[in-house]
Amino acid sequence: MYIKMATLANGQADNTSLSNNSHGSPGSNGHMNGLNHSPGNPSTIPMKDHDAIKLFIGQIPRNLDEKDLKPLFEEFGKIYELTVLKDRFTGMHKGCAFLTYCERESALKAQSALHEQKTLPGMNRPIQVKPADSESRGEDRKLFVGMLNKQQSEDDVRRLFEAFGNIEECTILRGPDGNSKGCAFVKYSSHAEAQAAINALHGSQTMPGASSSLVVKFADTDKERTMRRMQQMAGQMGMFNPMAIQFGAYGAYAQALMQQQAAIMASVAQGGYLNPMAAFAAAQMQQMAALNMNGLAAAPMTPTSGGSTPPGITAPAVPSIPSPIGVNGFTGLPPQANGQPAAEAVFANGIHPYPAQSPTAADPLQQAYAGVQQYAGPAYPAAYGQISQAFPQPPPMIPQQQREGPEGCNLFIYHLPQEFGDAELMQMFLPFGNVISSKVFVDRATNQSKCFGFVSFDNPASAQTAIQAMNGFQIGMKRLKVQLKRPKDANRPY
């Protein structure tokens, strides 16, 4: 093959390669890849290895097109695709190409045989044959580092990572103001080095001022980044229903919870404690519940009452959700007719060993929950079954994302019971309005709640109501602190 390169370099072609296929031989159509794609004959459709490598070919004369190049590279194996790069607008040959062999091995052979081994006629640099940038993406050697101290500089990060390999690139992510976002990219020369750094450093230490231990992982691929963007878009466009997440996360538990929640919200809304959105949300949840009950993703749930309900399920199971469901024995709901203050019951059910007590008798939470106790049975639309038909497709499940509401709608809650997760937190604040997100902070290392979190409403009035109701609410030995989340630019007076 070296000989062939030599002939090529002389501007000649031997008849096993270039001349064979050049110049308007029958079937060449000007943009063909030099391949026989015969739709009628599957056996000739090339298959490529899953681990095939896309090669970049550089320094090729502009008078050589696919059919000229093909024979040159066929030496090393069957070609899957060969494309000369052309200018998008002028269509001009850019002097380079992409080449994918069917087999990975062929690419490696071609690379070692050709890369910088010969200069093609008219070129003043040797031919380039190497994996295309899109192949390695650099991503398999590039790390994302999170939970850095915001004071740490590039040099600090380098020092931390240099023991594990050669660092080609190190960048701290910074906001528009130049402040570190507490994370960085570190690019090593090789995947192995990057992996070594992950093994040694991930979770290994907690930087002063960071809220949990160091995060070291491979950076997102382009695809992941795109996905992330799309998710964010979806979130911003309000296409997302916080309930959907819980279905995904907790399955049958969440489903049951949502049904109950729908009942609460419906009845509470009727009692006039919630804004009109609540009614809407309640209806939505009922729809969601109905959807899942029609066998989409939910684990089967046997109604414990109304025993005549046939499998296949059209009747709401809400009034018959068995009590001991859920996480840590937390039912998420006060018992519905035991004469106990409902708000207390929420916390008395396995969450904490102490008697709970609300701060005031006229506590809005109790009033809200009181609505539940008035709930006297299936006030469900007879159209339960029909609702699902309005949604022939399951709604898209969009994973939970952090979501702040407008200013004044976001609460910071401290002194949460250790057992509380996002769902319980949301549960606790739903009576006050439309909760668009709830987040309990979790220590990455231990997976333990840090006993604080956020709840966001879609309007400030709900947030205020929730503060009035829940700030100082006693749970066990502790009292909840519920206050507006600090705005980002607080503590920066000027």
Place this chain on the structure above:
DNA sequence: TTTGATT
């Protein structure tokens, strides 16, 4: 014990 992180 005190503010949702990050490509």
